[in-house]
Amino acid sequence: MTVEAMTETDYPTSESFSRAFDPEVVRRDFPVLQQQVHGKPLVYLDNAATTQKPQAVIEGIRKFYAEDYGTVRRGVYELSARSTRMYEDAREKVASFLNAPNSQEVIFVRGTTEAINLVAFGYGRAFLKPGDEVIISAIEHHANIVPWQLACEATGATLKVIPCDDRGALIMAEYEKLLSSNTQLVAVNHVSNALGTVNPVKEIIDKAHAVGAVVLIDGAQSAPHMPVDVQALGCDFYTFSGHKIYAPTGIGVLYGKMDLLEKMAPFQSGGEMIETVTFEKTTFAKPPNKYEGGTPAIAQAIGLGYALDYVTGIGLDAIAAYEQELLEYATQRLLHDVPGLTIIGTAPEKAGLISFTLADAHPLDIGTLIDHEGIAIRTGHHCAQPVMKRFNVPATARASFAFYNTKEEVDKLVAGLHKVIEMVS
Amino acid sequence: MMTAVKSPVDIQNDIVTEFQSLTDWDARYKHIIGLGKQLPDFPEEHRTEQNQVKGCQSTVWMHAFLEGDAVVVQADSDAMIVRGLIALLLRVYAHQPPDVILATEPEFFHRLGMGDHISMQRSNGLFAMIKQIKLYAMVLKMQAQ
Numbered sequence: 001m002t003v004e005a006m007t008e009t010d011y012p013t014s015e016s017f018s019r020a021f022d023p024e025v026v027r028r029d030f031p032v033l034q035q036q037v038h039g040k041p042l043v044y045l046d047n048a049a050t051t052q053k054p055q056a057v058i059e060g061i062r063k064f065y066a067e068d069y070g071t072v073r074r075g076v077y078e079l080s081a082r083s084t085r086m087y088e089d090a091r092e093k094v095a096s097f098l099n100a101p102n103s104q105e106v107i108f109v110r111g112t113t114e115a116i117n118l119v120a121f122g123y124g125r126a127f128l129k130p131g132d133e134v135i136i137s138a139i140e141h142h143a144n145i146v147p148w149q150l151a152c153e154a155t156g157a158t159l160k161v162i163p164c165d166d167r168g169a170l171i172m173a174e175y176e177k178l179l180s181s182n183t184q185l186v187a188v189n190h191v192s193n194a195l196g197t198v199n200p201v202k203e204i205i206d207k208a209h210a211v212g213a214v215v216l217i218d219g220a221q222s223a224p225h226m227p228v229d230v231q232a233l234g235c236d237f238y239t240f241s242g243h244k245i246y247a248p249t250g251i252g253v254l255y256g257k258m259d260l261l262e263k264m265a266p267f268q269s270g271g272e273m274i275e276t277v278t279f280e281k282t283t284f285a286k287p288p289n290k291y292e293g294g295t296p297a298i299a300q301a302i303g304l305g306y307a308l309d310y311v312t313g314i315g316l317d318a319i320a321a322y323e324q325e326l327l328e329y330a331t332q333r334l335l336h337d338v339p340g341l342t343i344i345g346t347a348p349e350k351a352g353l354i355s356f357t358l359a360d361a362h363p364l365d366i367g368t369l370i371d372h373e374g375i376a377i378r379t380g381h382h383c384a385q386p387v388m389k390r391f392n393v394p395a396t397a398r399a400s401f402a403f404y405n406t407k408e409e410v411d412k413l414v415a416g417l418h419k420v421i422e423m424v425s
Numbered sequence: 426m427m428t429a430v431k432s433p434v435d436i437q438n439d440i441v442t443e444f445q446s447l448t449d450w451d452a453r454y455k456h457i458i459g460l461g462k463q464l465p466d467f468p469e470e471h472r473t474e475q476n477q478v479k480g481c482q483s484t485v486w487m488h489a490f491l492e493g494d495a496v497v498v499q500a501d502s503d504a505m506i507v508r509g510l511i512a513l514l515l516r517v518y519a520h521q522p523p524d525v526i527l528a529t530e531p532e533f534f535h536r537l538g539m540g541d542h543i544s545m546q547r548s549n550g551l552f553a554m555i556k557q558i559k560l561y562a563m564v565l566k567m568q569a570q
Binding site: 362363365369379380394423424 | 450455481
């Protein structure tokens, strides 16, 4: 079979998923959801940590390994050509998904953590100097705190933090006070993983640009849940993780504006990211190759392409609307029907998740006991210890939603919490 | 001088028998939570950051001292299930001589299949607690010599 002979119907496309949205129907696309845990139907509510994989992704990867697998960008032979085409097609799909103007601005990385580290190293450490300031927010994941702390320590720059109010919304007036001609970089999440707050990133970006700073948006919790248009936002960098958007682990995306990607220092060096190498001097390949040294996660990238086909087939607008409805329903039911429950994070705009505590049960007790009802929720500090400190809780329980969750599952969560309360009292 | 009435082996056999009489996991968890509620109050002066046991999602405080030739262990947690696990551990380990503590593995935990039901995160917490008890036993033994 030649590359040309491989028909479009061989692999899933976004058109093949296009249909009216019904959570009960889409659930059937996810084999793992069709099981019982501890004798009860699985209710999977840890989607902010990682999402389950649709059959199209699983089958697409199987088929790729079984029929087309080879290395990319190197081989002159048929399998390598096919794999390269599929890998680069996945990059095109990401560019289209983010509305990036140029697919060469899409760098494949392992995940959001690696993407932020890449920018903190290639831009932060390369260009920050004493007196410069980096701004993050009080509601960041550790992955968007620690790389900047290290970059600031290494360069003598200073880290500033936008505070949040008691609802978990950023205080924009305080952000404006932090901005100055010293601000070199602003790095904030689009949606908080610990609270669910949707940040006003467009406003944050515009204000940062007004003082000449570049902006990185951590989109780990937004890309799976809402349409994202990097041109409309105007961000300089945007990053998300594949495994949180129904794709495999080990693959993620850094979008960056070409002029920045060209001037930044390479993060990891090795094969395929070079132009010429002599022992005196190496010149680097153009982005994205400059940042993709070594053999990349080929099948994972292709799997990400299938996952994006799948979600765009359903439609991000439909996903966002349904998940908002689910979030609203869950918020009302938890607040009204579970005694002693406090929601941590009550910002006016939220997406995808509810962090909460119970008066009489530690989050660890909640998570352990509710697991026996077949319900998977996250407990702990969610890699956001400053957020836990801000809200004066050691940990929270967190239910996070995907479009395959249903109101019936929210009802099971409520019933499960009643059972927890009964067991601990 | 306080002497252990039963050996850790006998105590662990008792625990296994006790839990085997509980047929489902609801009952077992209720029993664990009940044991946690009966845990003696932890002395407030020992509720310090220094006495926190790392490696568990919940906060665990532990303190130990020698009474005669036996190690007295006191512990507490802000999570009820962990309090219950502490109660079980203290039944096995507290009031035993240091050498007995050092030689005792919490095999009741595995015999009950609790490793299958209590996820690794908490297993790690449990093992951190056992490690801490053994560290106390080791230090107290050296101090006594």
